[in-house]
Amino acid sequence: MMQTDVAQRFIFDNTDIRGERVQLNASLQEALAPHAYPQMIKELLGELAAAAVLLSTTLKFEGRMTLQARSSGPVSLLMVECTDQRTFRGIARWDDEQLTPTTTGLHALLPDGHLVITIDPVKGARYQGLVALEGENLAESLSSYFAQSEQLPTRLWLSCDGNQAGGFLLQALPASKDADAKTTAERWQHVTFLADTLKQDELQSLPTVDLLHRLYHEEEDVRLFDAQEVKYVCNCSRERTGNALATVAPADLREMLEEQGQIDMDCQFCNTRYTFTEQDVASLLGEGETRH
The missing domain is CATH 3.55.30.10 (Hsp33 domain)
Structure with missing residues (x-):
């Protein structure tokens, strides 16, 4: 072929x-x-x-x-x-x-x-x-x-x-x-x-x-x-998206969580959506427990 x-x-x-x-x-x-x-x-x-x-x-x-x-x-x-x-x-x-x-x-x-x-x-x-x-x-x-x-x-x-x-x-x-x-x-x-x-x-x-x-x-x-x-090939991944999210100020991340309940990140190339919960964000920030 x-x-x-x-x-x-x-x-x-x-x-x-x-x-x-x-x-x-x-x-x-x-x-x-x-x-x-x-x-x-x-x-x-x-x-x-x-x-x-x-x-x-x-x-x-x-x-x-x-x-x-x-x-x-x-x-x-x-x-x-x-x-x-x-x-x-x-x-x-x-x-x-x-x-x-x-x-x-x-x-x-x-x-x-x-x-x-x-x-x-x-x-x-x-x-x-x-x-x-x-x-x-x-x-x-x-x-x-x-x-x-x-x-x-x-x-x-x-x-x-x-x-x-x-x-x-x-x-x-x-x-x-x-x-x-x-x-x-x-x-x-x-x-x-x-x-x-x-x-x-x-x-x-x-x-x-x-x-x-x-x-x-x-x-x-x-x-x-x-x-x-x-x-x-789109080389996006949950890990790379999480690394990008971790560069955002913690206060801004918590504000987004309070407003939306979760954070959705879409790849602009392939439209794959990665969802991060409150627990996921706490892990990204290296926190043992999510602060309120």
Whole structure:
């Protein structure tokens, strides 16, 4: 049975270019299921999820990468977290009053928007980069960020229909010592020009081997690696929620208990509810008995 939630790396053996293909199907549907997202937000969040997985594969680190788009428009927040193990989760916030059926396109949904890329490695320093959402779509905005930065030349292509998402990435690696600069530039222009012919449905559902054959059937040096599974995973837990609750001032916790009888904490990503009773809160505070 063909896998539909995968990331798959490929390289052009005779040139300094690598690529990555991502397909999200059941994993994306799991991420979207806890929320009643409008269609246009499903599509944007799906594209962002594909982008997060693609970009995480370019990094050699152990930890988490977060893509977070914010704006003052109809969509105030889009956020996807992705780990080095190719697991992801996502969330969106929007204003129903501003969001209408005619509100379409990146600039209408996120006017004056920006995207923050945050890398939280298990070891090492935290890194953040800022991306202005100036392109016609999310893929163009991210590609422009790489073009303007001092990082390796990178292009992305993204697509989502609200149920499945696809992403395609090409990246120019550091040139080998004997590489001719002109030939390298021409080769990069050639492979990206062909990728620009990708259609939306091909990005989403065409198997990677077929997609690469369609684009580069005249190229004899494309080597495709084994597919790696991508999963939707929300890493919330009762323990982590309790630890967060324990940072609240004890007086505030007792006031909440007096008003509500218990404290309910909902995960914003998966909508799982964690309930803490008076006894639970006393345990969190390290009290032998609950004070009144």
